[in-house]
Amino acid sequence: MQGAREVKSFTCICCPLGCRLEATLAPGGAVEAVAGQGCRRGLEYAVGEATNPVRMASAVVPVAGCLEPLSVKTAQPVPKGQIRAVLDAMLALRLEAPVCAGDVLLADVCETGVSVVATKSVP
């Protein structure tokens, strides 16, 4: 794509309107223009989605000897393209009680710089 302009389109999630956004990327990946947004939040969303889309990931993980699994999440959003790998890393966890809400279970998951933390406690 070197040298060519790229247009990426998204559905805005900032409100129920769901504006159809188009972000035009300059060579090198910087956002050159955004079209279709109804408000500034849409503009910001389009820029984020076009340059570095991120998502929260959550899952549940078995705990030895305990029917109720542990719920976990990424402490911050991770790059959207990494979601599958992050989920797989979460699902591979095998834990023993006790676990406290907020405990770091994986530091720097998939080299995203983000940790995976427990979202509840299992005594």
Added chain:
Amino acid sequence: MDANRTYHVDVVVIGAGVAGCAVARELARWDVRTCVLEAGNDLACGATRANSGIVHAGYDPKPGTNKARFNVEGSRLFPQWANELGFPYVRNGSMVLAFSEEELAAVRRLEARAKQNGVEGVRVVDAAEAYRLEPSCGPGVTGALVAETGAICDPYQVALACAEQAAEHGADFRFNERVTFVRPAAEDGPAGEASARWVVAAATGLRIAARAVVNAAGVFSADMNNQVSASKLAIAARRGEYCLYDTEHGGAFGRTMFQAPSSAGKGVLVTPTVHGNVLVGPNAVAQSSKTDVSTTAEGLRFVLDTARKTWPYAGKPGMISNFSGIRATGAGDGDFVIGEPDDAPGFFNIACFDSPGLTSAPAVAAFLAGRIAEQLGAAPNAAFVPTRRTRKAFADMNEEERAAAIAADPRMGQVVCRCRNVTEGEIAAALHGPVPVLSLDATKWRTGAMMGRCHGGFCMPEIARIVAAEAGIAPSELDKRGVGSPVLAAARPDYRQVAAAAGADTAAAAAPSAAPAAGVAAVAPSAASVATPAPAVWDVAIVGGGAAGIAAAVSAAQAGARAVLIDREKKLGGILKQCVHSGFGLHRFGEELTGPEYAAREIQALAEQCAQGTVTVRSGASVESVDQPAQTGGLLTVHAVDASGVHRFRTRTVVLATGSRERGIGAINVAGSRPSGVFSAGSAQNFMNLQGCLPGRRVAVLGSGDIGLIMARRMASQGADVVGVFEIMPHPSGLRRNIVQCLDDFGIPLHLGTTVVRLEGEGRLSAVITSEVDPETLAPLPGTERRVACDTLLLSVGLVPENEVAKSVGVALDPVTGGACVDNHLATSVPNVFACGNALHIHDLVDHASAEGSVAGAQAARAALGRGEAKGAVRDVPVVAGEGVRYVVPQRIDVVASSGEAVRLSLRVTGVLESPRFVVEAVDGSGEARVVKRTKERVAVPAEMVQISLRVDELGPCASLQVSASEGERPQACGPAAAAGGGAE
């Protein structure tokens, strides 16, 4: 089972339907060894399971036939059997309605036939009398037959009671034994068989040598007969389809309502059931398959259309299930074939046993058992006890009986099925009964759990856990219905052990001396953590420990009240516990939390109140009812049960925060088979997030509500293949954010304007048939059907406020929201009873439910502490939903008591509106409207609640308020200024 061995008995009964079970019961009167072989994995797998449940009076069969004889005898025996065996039986009487002169003539012929058959209590009445007896009858009745001895029963329970009594007297019931041949015992047969008369073999290799055979094989009875007799029989299978309505409609009719036979057909019946439902059906459609009990869209439509003559409501909402059964109708003269063929002595038929087979079963059983005993020369069984000790259902017990039952078994205080009020103790007892339970449906049929309006949507995961703990079958091994219908695709390998341990936790947590509850509730308060003794009278009793209930308890305590929070679950937090995704709390906490984290924050605030002794939490306690005070201004009484017994909480005020239920597959009347793999999205979420199970591997989702979208992503995250989300409306029901992040991110297609019209699969779901719909009528469009292979269907087709406790105290409900009608202080129609959260109306954001709980708790405290004033709704100004608005909560504003206050109106629009304008108008006595408030938004959709704030003082004098919405002009400029229009986050 040792395949090479032959087992010897006196009598082998083929088939454990009501006929086979009744014969086994009657054989117990004699000194004979009986074995019952059943092809299915439970009793009553055939016609007994799916019929009208009617004990016919006997005016219908042709005089002189077996049907006439055994029907009349059976009808007379039924009350005695019900007494002895303890199955549900109600002699409610029958009516046959005539809608024309031709039909009236037919009714008169039935009256004459009743006389010939010796049926008493039958008379013909005129139209006026018919309407007097049954006021819900549709228009056009010309007269009716009334039969006093007509009755209703629960056919499964009849078979079960007979089978259990037979088993207790030594009968040997064997399931999953499909009989492959019946033949006379040969001299040269395997050792020992020569002493018998008959050899019966099953597909498993089991061989039974017997002196007599009873052929009660239902639709296969002709096949059995034809192996041993030259008098060949033929069965023509006829399907009968039914629709079952919720108990809310149970009062429509007292009697079983038939339609008179006419040249147009036999009509369909509308009847109350012994469980308080209304049953509509059946049609009669010849089909080649003797086992396919799928319903069809045409059949269900016919049944409802035909029933409407009797019951004009038929076809409207309130349905909880549809089903069909196959009748084993004889192809010849249609009469029952009872007894030995001339050329097969010792082989006793109960063949061609269609209607009135259920009614006739006791009479046929008594007749045949006597004949068999005589032929075998059997002596009477001196040890026979005709009366069976039965346990009263928890739902039918009074408080003293409940206390005694719980004292004997603490699990009797753990209500599992809320629709039918079935306890863990009853489920455990059923699992350890004399006839084994081999499927989840067997548990359902025996206890009534999962048979109510949510059809297991809430309790199925908990019941699966109890089955695993008690019977040692994990839900991935447990069949829902027939063989090959596993409840789940996968459970953890040690599920049975951890399920049993979790049950032990429940018992411990529910015990009165329990330590602080565990888990999410690591910081949760419990009764034991509070030193302050319980007061004799509480200021506020909150029913329900979800988001709204916790917030209500905290705000009541902050307002100075002494509050008790009663929650049925072990851990507080309600549905938040299983919502492990993030997205909660942006409004309330200014950050995005997962459900468990949001719950933990709320519970922390509650724990602080508990530590001060202002709130007491009673977890694991189910509120059964609330009594109104004996006199105005008196105390309310909350009745609850838990593992330690029955409890009464005397309180000045009550806050109802009982949450909601999901609509199930029955509510949307989808045709087809009834395979496993169909879940409400919430029950699948529970299985995944609270039990670590995988419900299925190839998943379709019906409905694009937020729970469905969230679950589509959860299933995909956990490795399942999600083939699509199907939404009947032309727009999605869930939040835009969820469409993008749950579907688009995972490549899951969303099919708008499409619904599921049929389920396929004999055991597990194998496919759904989808169809596009007409965007106006939402009716399926012929020719657009598509078969989508899948093993799982998740339903996200709406939530319904849960208001059984509200009804018990007489709270008036809003037919649109399904929740209570409240004023701006969230006070219901019953003084000092308040409502909030999803029990009041369905919220999209938990933050709003919490905020509403805070209001309800504060207002209840105010009323309890004498700062409010108990009053009726008479002086309130009604708030009316005008054009474009589906509902508004509150439904009333107490203008007099709210001077200086702000009111927040919560409403939903009827359709998608761009740049909507909302107008609140004050309407005076003469109908004159005056605009009180105008607001605008950028967009409004039915899925997202709109809120409008008003000051009560701005209203001025008025008779009512009307809120309407209309599409405004599109904004010309797109820019930052437009963002000020607001909209949901």
